[in-house]
Amino acid sequence: MLPSETPSESPALRADAEKNRRRLLTAAREVFAEHGLDVTLDDIARHAGLGVGTAYRRFPNKRVLIDELLVEQLTTMRDIARAQLDAQDPIAGIRGYVQEVVALQVADRSLKQVMFASDRGQKRVEEARAGLGPAVTALVDRAHDARLLRDDVLASDVAMITLMLSVVVDFGRGYEPELYRRYLEWLIAGILRDGPATGQPPIAMECFHSAMLTFKMGAAPKPQR
Amino acid sequence: MLPSETPSESPALRADAEKNRRRLLTAAREVFAEHGLDVTLDDIARHAGLGVGTAYRRFPNKRVLIDELLVEQLTTMRDIARAQLDAQDPIAGIRGYVQEVVALQVADRSLKQVMFASDRGQKRVEEARAGLGPAVTALVDRAHDARLLRDDVLASDVAMITLMLSVVVDFGRGYEPELYRRYLEWLIAGILRDGPATGQPPIAMECFHSAMLTFKMGAAPKPQR
């Protein structure tokens, strides 16, 4: 099912090696979910009950392992967006997409980092990331066609809403995991045709993409030496 | 005026030393504004045109220098809140407070880190931080008295709004610095008595304070070794 689970390597691995490869992938998913992407391969190996050496032999470096899983998660999110195209109410579709994606973040700390990662990855990761945008745009277009949204609303608004709610999830983690639902309603109300007037237009899509490239959650570029 | 500018040390510094002390403080403000709090004392010294040794002689360690400035910034924010108590419209007061504080963050990357810093600082910093909460609460109370807010709105809602907009500022930095204004309107509309219905209550104030203690912008606690 999952592409990363197939023993795709050319020289078939020995049975025990293949088993350990999967254990590493599973362990990585769990550790990423609990602690985010900023964990060491050593952490993952320990959680899998294996030695570091095993981890590094199987995956040349940490990025390869991470990228393996990023593709998985980005695909999941794209599928969520596509599924919401079938919602009867286009607005419910948008709300449903945001709600489901943010709900996933409650259980998985790495998801936010995956969506808003600035570091370019492998080709496969970029392809997967590129698939998410159009799916969200389709949701927004559908709501526009039904004349439910204010004219200036763009897909970037949905992305920004997701981003804002991500921080709420992070903030309330361990205390109020569902807090984001409160602000979700306020923000969804904002995009509606009869929502509150705003002088400020949304960020243009090209501009949004540029910003994505330089954005790093809660970090600033260091001063040049 | 600024408490940190007074030559408060017991043994008066030599003229050049005092001048350099101020240069360091000024340089720190500038570097923090541009790059956030995660810069080295070395960066600050270089920006001040001084050697590292000078910096470390004057300030025993980085925290002392940082704390000196944190007090300044927290006081500024508290004063913004207090000033908005004089606004004719209580809602305009809340909007004004959020808007001004977030606008400061456009120019100063360290501000967000100051407001939502989890690491406990010196006594003076804690006192300054403690002064901000009541000022915001007063703004909310005033709006409640005028029956302008939905009954369940708390000061924690205002804090969460500020937090969400902070991320928008970070995201749009260098592209759309004013983007936050768009979402500010949507969120302010959310707290109004006739705003969109929400099933989700706000985070309780005690809970909010606990969450503040563990929250670190875009970071997760490392797995225990």
Place this chain on the structure above:
DNA sequence: AGCAAAGCGGAGACGCAATCTCCGAATCCC
């Protein structure tokens, strides 16, 4: 069973970045 190839474990080498120290040289101020 026997054996060669494949795989495992984890100590530690390595690289990097941040914090802070130290002391000869420069500066100040009486």
Place this chain on the structure above:
DNA sequence: GGGATTCGGAGATTGCGTCTCCGCTTTGCT
């Protein structure tokens, strides 16, 4: 002028994450 003070910045120290290396174990073919 001269003694005390301050400066500068190389580098010691510490901490952390990445990845390698090699003796030992396991596998699976014959």
